[in-house]
Amino acid sequence: MQIQPILAALRQHKAGTVLIALQIALTLAIVCNALFIIHQRVTHLSEPTGIDEANLFVIGNQWADQSSAQQVDAQMQADLATLRQLPAVRDATASNSYPLVGGGWDDFITMTPDQVQKTTDASVYFGDTHFLDTLGLKLIAGRNFRPDEVAPMSPHEVVTPPVVIVTRALADKLYPDGSALGKSFYAMSATPTTIIGIVARLQRSEVDTWSRPYAYQALIWPRRLDGTVGTNYIVRAKPGQLEAAMREAKQGLIAQNRMRIIDPKDGVLSFAQVRHRAYDSDRGTAILMGIICAVLLVITGAGIIGLTSFWVGQRRKQIGIRRALGATQRDILHYFQTENLLIAGAGVALGAILAVGLNLWMMKQLAMDRMSLLYVLAGVVVLLLLGQGAVFAPALRASRVSPVEATRTV
Amino acid sequence: MLKMTHLSKVYRTEVVETYALRDFNIDVKEGEFVAVMGPSGSGKTTFLTIAGLLESFTGGEYLLDGADVSGLGDNARSKIRNEKIGFVFQSFNLIPDLNVHDNVEVPLRYRGMKSAERQQRIKESLERVGLASRMKHYPAELSGGQQQRVAIARALAGSPRLLLADEPTGNLDTQMARGVMELLEEIHREGATIVMVTHDPELAARAQRSVHIIDGQAVDIAEEPRFHAQPRRVEVAAEGGAG
Ligand SMILES: Nc1ncnc2c1ncn2[C@@H]1O[C@H](COP(=O)(O)OP(=O)(O)OP(=O)(O)O)[C@@H](O)[C@H]1O
Numbered sequence: 001m002q003i004q005p006i007l008a009a010l011r012q013h014k015a016g017t018v019l020i021a022l023q024i025a026l027t028l029a030i031v032c033n034a035l036f037i038i039h040q041r042v043t044h045l046s047e048p049t050g051i052d053e054a055n056l057f058v059i060g061n062q063w064a065d066q067s068s069a070q071q072v073d074a075q076m077q078a079d080l081a082t083l084r085q086l087p088a089v090r091d092a093t094a095s096n097s098y099p100l101v102g103g104g105w106d107d108f109i110t111m112t113p114d115q116v117q118k119t120t121d122a123s124v125y126f127g128d129t130h131f132l133d134t135l136g137l138k139l140i141a142g143r144n145f146r147p148d149e150v151a152p153m154s155p156h157e158v159v160t161p162p163v164v165i166v167t168r169a170l171a172d173k174l175y176p177d178g179s180a181l182g183k184s185f186y187a188m189s190a191t192p193t194t195i196i197g198i199v200a201r202l203q204r205s206e207v208d209t210w211s212r213p214y215a216y217q218a219l220i221w222p223r224r225l226d227g228t229v230g231t232n233y234i235v236r237a238k239p240g241q242l243e244a245a246m247r248e249a250k251q252g253l254i255a256q257n258r259m260r261i262i263d264p265k266d267g268v269l270s271f272a273q274v275r276h277r278a279y280d281s282d283r284g285t286a287i288l289m290g291i292i293c294a295v296l297l298v299i300t301g302a303g304i305i306g307l308t309s310f311w312v313g314q315r316r317k318q319i320g321i322r323r324a325l326g327a328t329q330r331d332i333l334h335y336f337q338t339e340n341l342l343i344a345g346a347g348v349a350l351g352a353i354l355a356v357g358l359n360l361w362m363m364k365q366l367a368m369d370r371m372s373l374l375y376v377l378a379g380v381v382v383l384l385l386l387g388q389g390a391v392f393a394p395a396l397r398a399s400r401v402s403p404v405e406a407t408r409t410v
Numbered sequence: 411m412l413k414m415t416h417l418s419k420v421y422r423t424e425v426v427e428t429y430a431l432r433d434f435n436i437d438v439k440e441g442e443f444v445a446v447m448g449p450s451g452s453g454k455t456t457f458l459t460i461a462g463l464l465e466s467f468t469g470g471e472y473l474l475d476g477a478d479v480s481g482l483g484d485n486a487r488s489k490i491r492n493e494k495i496g497f498v499f500q501s502f503n504l505i506p507d508l509n510v511h512d513n514v515e516v517p518l519r520y521r522g523m524k525s526a527e528r529q530q531r532i533k534e535s536l537e538r539v540g541l542a543s544r545m546k547h548y549p550a551e552l553s554g555g556q557q558q559r560v561a562i563a564r565a566l567a568g569s570p571r572l573l574l575a576d577e578p579t580g581n582l583d584t585q586m587a588r589g590v591m592e593l594l595e596e597i598h599r600e601g602a603t604i605v606m607v608t609h610d611p612e613l614a615a616r617a618q619r620s621v622h623i624i625d626g627q628a629v630d631i632a633e634e635p636r637f638h639a640q641p642r643r644v645e646v647a648a649e650g651g652a653g
């Protein structure tokens with residue numbers, strides 16, 4: 001109703017107005033992006049990996065002496081035999097990595113040997129015939145590896161094994177019509193590999209943002225990795241016997257051969273711990289972002305309260321004059337509310353642009369996803385409400401200024 | 411127009427009670443020009459703030475335009491201030507953030523007047539005080555006399571029936587004071603009721619009637635019904651008194 005004179009008066013208070021509007025703009029830009037990141041981080045915290053997480057644990061095993069690749073391979077076979085015989089253990093396998101461990105191998109997949117652009121990406125696991133059973137993977141098509149297909153392999157070997165088991169996500173990516181079984185592809189080599197089995201779900205080993213589009217694209221090579229630099233044993237306990245199995249496994253391995261190092265702190269980890277560690281940074285980021293948002297909102301709210309209170313104090317006399325000239329208490333209340341709406345409106349308009357800009361920048365620099373405009377909309381609503389909430393108390397105080405203030409000589 | 415009987419106003423603080431007005435009686439008729447004089451602290455401003463519904467009173471009766479105002483709520487009082495009463499203060503009381511035009515517009519907006527009529531009235535009342543060319547100026551860019559004339563224009567724009575002025579010339583030099591006084595006389599001739607507090611006996615002499623407030627009580631001392639007949643002489647006297 002009286003926007004024009006409010007704007008006119010604000011022109012006389014440029015510094016405060018611009019500062020608060022900028023503060024609102026920055027808060028909006030940061031808060032919507034932060035909320036977006038929080039939401040992204042927390043949604044995949046609970047996504048299932050596709051393995052039997054409740055009963056799995058992993059052992060990080062280093063060797064205390066230098067041995068040849070053949071000696072280490074033999075030792076690993078002996079270790080696995082020991083583990084599989086433990087009363088609380090159902091099965092065990094050795095692999096280069098496992099889901100959520102945080103890093104691992106990644107192959108570019110092509111459909112022809114001379115293709116320049118990759119068709120897609122897949123996380124690489126090495127496994128023997130026990131791999132599927134140990135991880136609790138559900139084979140939905142084809143078969144498991146045969147013992148004769150599993151061979152030792154050095155990390156520098158570039159020959160692609162002739163057979164492979166893939167996840168459904170990868171199979172569907174390569175052969176969207178569902179005909180993947182028995183078909184082949186190329187994984188950075190001149191010779192093709194044939195899909196002999198498809199498992200329902202197996203998450204990749206890393207959880208970084210870049211890999212999220214390929215989160216469930218993984219393949220299993222029938223290979224025993226050269227374990228001279230150390231290896232991971234993945235062990236599946238019998239249902240409900242995880243703790244016993246973890247204890248037995250460590251003792252069993254040491255009894256089998258003492259020349260090994262299993263870190264007392266995190267050498268043996270239940271999968272629950274692995275998951276916790278994997279998403280540690282995500283959780284930390286989410287909490288940090290949440291705190292930043294809260295702090296920013298509090299600071300902005302406090303800034304609005306502070307500035308409005310200051311203005312109310314500064315304008316007591318003119319409020320009195322307005323009251324003397326016929327303003328009702330409601331008129332005065334509305335004056336400050338409208339004033340705040342105008343400042344906050346300018347702030348959120350600028351902030352919305354900044355928010356999108358910040359998101360675009362992060363998409364480029366940090367491979368972030370595109371933020372839905374709903375976050376901006378939510379942020380705009382939150383900040384406008386924050387402004388109105390913050391301005392209410394000082395505005396109410398202003399409305400209670402007596403008209404007699406007009407007669408007081410300052 | 412304005413009738414107070416046995417009115418009292420007590421300011422209470424934790425330690426003392428101050429009777430700013432006690433058993434205060436005054437009757438200002440429609441169309442009168444009353445000058446209010448009295449020593450400092452005697453209750454002149456208090457009387458004006460109560461008369462202008464800026465403040466409530468403690469006891470007694472106040473009839474404004476024949477109606478008892480003691481029971482009115484805040485909104486009703488605001489409406490009366492807005493429509494019936496114009497204020498002119500010693501310290502001008504323009505809103506520093508607003509230019510001359512916007513200052514004069516303030517009471518009109520609170521009245522909910524349409525823009526076209528507002529512009530018309532702003533122009534008229536500023537022309538009347540001779541400041542139509544200063545619409546875009548801010549109060550700080552005007553002299554004291556000009557500011558007071560803007561304040562009068564603002565009071566006039568709403569065509570109030572009652573104009574309350576608290577030492578309107580108190581902060582002005584003689585020449586500017588005379589200009590303001592002439593303006594008030596002109597407004598009075600057009601029919602408004604004016605109550606003006608002043609310390610200046612020369613100015614008071616130009617009103618139809620002077621009321622002295624002493625210790626919170628009104629003492630009527632003079633009636634000058636022939637004022638209109640001899641404006642020139644009074645004016646000369648005022649000038650001579652100051653010079
Ligand atoms: N808000 C207040 N609280 C307490 N006492 C007050 C208040 N306002 C006025 N008074 C007291 O009431 C009495 C009358 O004050 P008022 O301002 O009406 O005097 P005045 O006649 O206008 O004086 P001056 O000529 O100096 O303007 C004084 O004693 C003053 O101290």
Ligand SMILES: [Mg+2]
Binds near residue numbers: 454455456576
């Ligand atoms: Mg006074």
